[in-house]
Amino acid sequence: MLWSIGELAERAGATVKTVRFYSDRGLLPAASRSGGGHRRYGPEALERLRLIRSLRTLGLPLPGIGRVLDDEGAAGRVLEDAVADRLRELGAELRALRWREAALRLVRECPPGEQADLLRLIGAVSIPPNTAPLARFWRAWLPPLMPARALSAFLELAVPQPPDEPEPAQVLAFARLHAMTTAPCPDGRRPQPEVHRAAGAREVAALYAGLAEAYELAGPLLRRARDPYPGEALDAYVAAYAGAYGSRDTRGFRRLLAARLAAEPRLDRYWELTAVVLTPPGGSPVPTPGSTDDWLRAALERDNAGAA
Known part of the structure; x- marks a missing residue:
């Protein structure tokens, strides 16, 4: 049983143009050609055409459909990979659409x-937004x-990931972050903390590792809106700076550290x-390294005042 291109199209509920399009792309x-050179298709072409149209309805690209059709032995795995790729693409497209909507x-x-x-x-912000300028x-x-390990750990804390479903205020905040981090400084360089110049690379790495530990300890206290107070988080915070400066955690060092930080x-x-950017609509503010550092500085000031 062989059908012309028109007969196949009729049985599949498609147009002749559609059948010819898929046929031309392999x-x-x-199944054969007529004496006049016209294409003839067998019943297996009908099932193949239906499968092609189903995969196209799901949005799979033609190269991916070709791999599914050609690799019969691994059709399930190839189809699974093609669907997974398309899902990732759709996720990116949906994030871009939500970002445009909020904008x-x-x-x-x-x-x-x-x-x-x-x-x-x-x-000036790409859609979906890119965090590379903030990381730079x-x-x-x-x-x-x-x-590199210490740098990656800090960037994970310091660079906010744009929300998948942003509110207009979050779009505006991220755009301002982008503008802030891409604008040149007036003198051509960014001011850096004194500890970066006073300590070596190893000491600075230990400093940021210690600060990450202190921030992790203080984070739950910020989420519970606890007032700053001396404790385990402050001890870890001071110890991180003491190690970077080659000092010990003494009362004198705490007073010196407070003055330096100011x-x-x-x-x-x-x-x-x-x-x-990080706080969901209607949610409590998410602690950042900046707000956590402010809490720890206030705890240090309170500790020094109590000791005095």
């Missing part, structure tokens, strides 16, 4: 006189010889915007 080979809502809610500046601000900012700000450059605005 997905639907003809459009932001523009709609903005006063008319501010829309031009807002459009320039959010237009921190790589330039941190010590150049910082070990004179260090601050990145308060960065952490404020990071908190907005």
Whole structure:
């Protein structure tokens, strides 16, 4: 039983143009040719065409469909891989659409006189947003010889991941973070803490490892809105700086550390915007390294005041 291209199209509920398209791309080979050179298809072509159309309905690309059809021995695995690839692509497309939707809502809610500046601000951010500029900012700000493992651990804490379903306020906060971290500093360089220059690469790596431990201890206290107080988290915080400066945790060092920290450059605005990006709508503010560091500094001040 052989059918012409028109007969196959009729049985499949497709158009002749569709059948010819798949046939020309090798997905639907003809069983034979008529004396006049016209394609003839067998019953297996009908099932193959139905499968092709089903896979196309799911959005699978033609190369992926070709691999599913050609590798009969591993068709299940190939199909599973193709579906997984398509799901990842759809996830990225959905994130981009949600980000665009939130950005459009932001523009709609903005006063008319501010829309031009807002459009320039959010237009500089790729969709879906990319965190690479924020990571580059921190790589330039941190010590150049910082070990890769310590650098990666800090970047994981310091670089906020954009939410999959953002609110307009989160879109605006991320756009401002992007603008802040890509703008050149007036003097061509970013001010860095004194401890970066006073300590070697090994000491700085130990400092950030110790700070990460202190932040982990203090994080639950911030989530419970506890007032700053001396304790295990502050001890870990002071010990991290003491190791970087080659000192011991003494009462004198705590007073010296408080004075040094007060004179260090601050990145308060960065952490404020990071908190907005990370905090879900209607949720409690998420502790950031900046807010946690502020809590620990306040605990240090309270400890020094109590000792005095």
